[in-house]
C-alpha cells in the first residue's frame with residue numbers, strides 16, 4: 031500500500047501541498063505565497079500562471095521533504111479558494127485575463143441592476159445564493175463582456191472556464207495535451223450556475239448570465255478518480271478528491287452528521303453546518319450550499335455564513351498601515367491595552383457578506399476619540415473577526431433551530447490566543463480546535479483517500495479527530511451584551527456608502 035495521500039490547498043494568499051499518513055497526521059508541508067494584484071479600488075486579481083507554477087513547486091518540495099516517490103502517494107486531492115474565476119485557452123493553456131478573486135467587487139453595477147429585479151428570489155431558490163459580487167456567475171459575465179475575443183472563443187469551445195480546482199486539475203492531468211476539464215459539486219455550487227437539486231448546470235441561470243455551456247467543466251462528485259497526473263512532479267498519481275476549501279474543512283473536521291458545524295478563520299471566515307440530505311433555504315442571510323458528495327453516495331447539503339474580511343484585515347494593518355511586521359504580531363500589539371477603548375472596526379472592504387449582504391457597505395472605524403491608540407485599533411481588528419462570527423452563529427442557530435454546544439474552529443487565525451478567548455467570551459460558547467490544524471488540506475486528502483480505498487469509510491476518519499485546545503467563556507453578561515451592542519451600532523455606520 032502506498033504510504034501517503036497528498037493534498038493541494040490553493041488558498042487566497044498561498045498554495046500549500048501537504049502529505050498525510052493513514053492517521054491523518056502531517057508528514058510534510060510546503061507553502062508558497064502568490065501576489066495579490068489590486069489594479070483599482072475594489073478589484074482583486076491573481077495570476078493563474080503564477081499559481082500553477084507555485085503548485086508544481088510545492089508538490090515537488092512536499093514530496094522531497096517526505097523522501098517520497100510518486101509511487102508512495104496513493105492519490106492526490108485538491109481544495110481551493112472558491113468562486114475565484116479563470117478562463118483559459120484549451121489549445122495553449124494561456125489565461126485570457128488574470129483570475130478574478132472572490133473578494134473582487136468590479137461587478138457591483140451588475141448587482142445593482144439585478145437587485146431591482148424580483149427574479150433574484152428565483153435565483154436563490156435554484157442555486158441557494160443571493161446576487162452578489164462574491165460568486166463566479168457575474169465575474170464570468172464580466173470577463174465575457176470585457177475581454178476582447180473571449181466570447182467568440184468560448185462559443186467555439188476554445189475558451190474554458192474554471193475555478194482554481196478546475197484550472198489545476200486540467201494542468202495536472204495534461205493541460206493542452208488532453209487535460210481533464212472537471213469540477214465537483216461543492217465548487218460548482220459557488221458559481222451560482224448549478225441547480226442544487228439536479229446537481230447540473232442550470233439552463234435558466236446560464237441564459238440569465240449569458241454564459242455558453244460549452245465552456246463549463248463537467249460536474250463530478252467530490253471523491254472519485256477524475257484522471258491521473260501527467261506532470262513530472264508526481265506522474266501517474268490519481269487525482270481523486272476535489273472540494274472547495276470550506277467544504278474540505280467541514281470534511282477535515284469530520285462534521286459528517288447533520289447539525290455539526292465548523293468555522294474556518296483565514297483571509298475570511300466561513301461557518302458551515304452540515305444539513306444532511308436537506309436543502310434548507312435561510313431566512314437569516316445564510317447561503318444554501320453543498321457540503322460534499324462521496325462517489326455515488328447521496329450528496330450532502332449545508333448552510334454557510336461567509337464573512338469576507340477577517341485575516342485580510344490583519345494583513346491590511348500589516349501591509350497598508352505598517353503597524354505590525356507579521357500577522358502574528360497583532361496579538362502582542364492588542365495585548366498592550368485592556369480593551370478596545372470604545373473603537374470598533376467594521377471591515378466592509380468588499381461590502382458586507384453574511385448575514386447582511388450589503389454591497390453598498392464600505393469599511394469604517396467607529397467610536398474614535400483622542401484616547402484611542404494603535405493597541406486599541408489592533409484589538410478592534412481582532413474583535414471584528416469575533417463579532418462577525420457571532421453575527422453568523424446567531425443566524426445559523428435561528429435557521430437550524432440547533433444551539434451549538436461548542437464551535438469547532440480551524441484556519442490561520444486560530445493561532446491567536448487572544449482572539450480565540452474573545453471569541454468564546456463574546457459568543458458565550460466553548461471553542462475547540464483539532465489536533466490537526468490543517469483541516470482544509472486534510473478534508474481534500476480524505477476525499478481522495480476514500481476514492482482509492484486508502485481509508486475505508488467516514489467512521490474510520492472520525493477516529494482521527496482529536497481536540498488540541500479548548501477555550502471556555504469567562505466574560506460577564508453585562509460586558510458581553512454591551513460590547514456586542516456597540517458592534518451592532520458600528521455595523522449600521524458602514525451601510526449606504528456606495529451609491
Ligand SMILES: Nc1ncnc2c1ncn2[C@@H]1O[C@H](COP(=O)(O)OP(=O)(O)O)[C@@H](O)[C@H]1O
Nearest residue numbers: 041042043296297341342344357358441442446
Ligand atoms: N497569529 C495570527 N493572528 C491573527 N491573524 C493571523 C495570525 N496568523 C495568520 N493570520 C491571518 O490568517 C490568514 C492566513 O490564514 P490561512 O488559513 O492560511 O488563510 P487562507 O487559507 O485564506 O489563505 C491571513 O489573513 C493572516 O493575516
Ligand SMILES: O=P(O)(O)OC[C@H](O)CO
Nearest residue numbers: 041042111112296297298
Ligand atoms: O482561501 P480562503 O481560505 O480565504 O477561502 C476563500 C473562500 O473559499 C472564499 O469563498
